[in-house]
Amino acid sequence: DQQVKQNSPSLSVQEGRISILNCDYTNSMFDYFLWYKKYPAEGPTFLISISSIKDKNEDGRFTVFLNKSAKHLSLHIVPSQPGDSAVYFCAGVTRLDTGRRALTFGSGTRLQVQP
Amino acid sequence: GAVVSQHPSRVICKSGTSVKIECRSLDFQATTMFWYRQFPKQSLMLMATSNEGSKATYEQGVEKDKFLINHASLTLSTLTVTSAHPEDSSFYICSARDVAGGTQYFGPGTRLLVL
Numbered sequence: 001d002q003q004v005k006q007n008s009p010s011l012s013v014q015e016g017r018i019s020i021l022n023c024d025y026t027n028s029m030f031d032y033f034l035w036y037k038k039y040p041a042e043g044p045t046f047l048i049s050i051s052s053i054k055d056k057n058e059d060g061r062f063t064v065f066l067n068k069s070a071k072h073l074s075l076h077i078v079p080s081q082p083g084d085s086a087v088y089f090c091a092g093v094t095r096l097d098t099g100r101r102a103l104t105f106g107s108g109t110r111l112q113v114q115p
Numbered sequence: 116g117a118v119v120s121q122h123p124s125r126v127i128c129k130s131g132t133s134v135k136i137e138c139r140s141l142d143f144q145a146t147t148m149f150w151y152r153q154f155p156k157q158s159l160m161l162m163a164t165s166n167e168g169s170k171a172t173y174e175q176g177v178e179k180d181k182f183l184i185n186h187a188s189l190t191l192s193t194l195t196v197t198s199a200h201p202e203d204s205s206f207y208i209c210s211a212r213d214v215a216g217g218t219q220y221f222g223p224g225t226r227l228l229v230l
Contacts, residue, residue, distance in 0.1 A: 034219070043119075043223045044208070044221045047135065103219065104161070
């Protein structure tokens with residue numbers, strides 16, 4: 001059972017335009033969500049997070065929107081740059097017990113920003 | 116910013132040998148560390164969650180006797196792949212969560228190739 005789904009395996013956008021990466025989830029118990037960026041043969045890099053009690057969080061060119069009723073979140077990158085080309089993972093975070101949490105990752109979306 | 120290192124970055128070993136991978140948080144204390152595995156073109160798969168000074172919690176389907184995890188200090192966790200087989204060849208990534216907050220910082224990953 002995939003609790004976190006990224007239904008678009010790939011996305012291509014022109015430099016300067018907006019990139020929108022989508023993520024759907026089924027687990028209502030996620031405390032917050034994270035977006036990571038991953039280059040080949042490297043570990044993921046944390047980008048931005050959003051608490052389950054918020055509907056928007058913005059950090060520079062990156063904005064994450066959360067729609068709890070639809071169990072949907074999206075990452076907006078604007079303007080997109082060629083260096084943004086990577087695989088983007090969304091992850092839901094649940095509390096296992098006091099002090100411990102677990103991440104559940106989506107399958108990732110490969111973003112290609114064309115110069 | 117927080118830095119997590121992994122050693123070695125790449126290892127090639129013969130089938131039947133054991134391989135140890137270290138994960139260190141370099142500028143913060145991590146009460147919780149996570150070990151992930153990534154197969155080609157697939158999402159990160161959480162293998163286990165380890166807390167300093169206690170036994171690791173393994174995800175369903177992950178053999179604890181095969182993947183030994185030791186989290187002996189607040190800055191070091193080790194993953195030992197025992198009696199490695201070619202099917203254990205993969206990209207192993209650790210992450211560490213600092214004692215102050217919920218954000219996880221990822222290591223750069225270790226590529227294991229078992230011949």
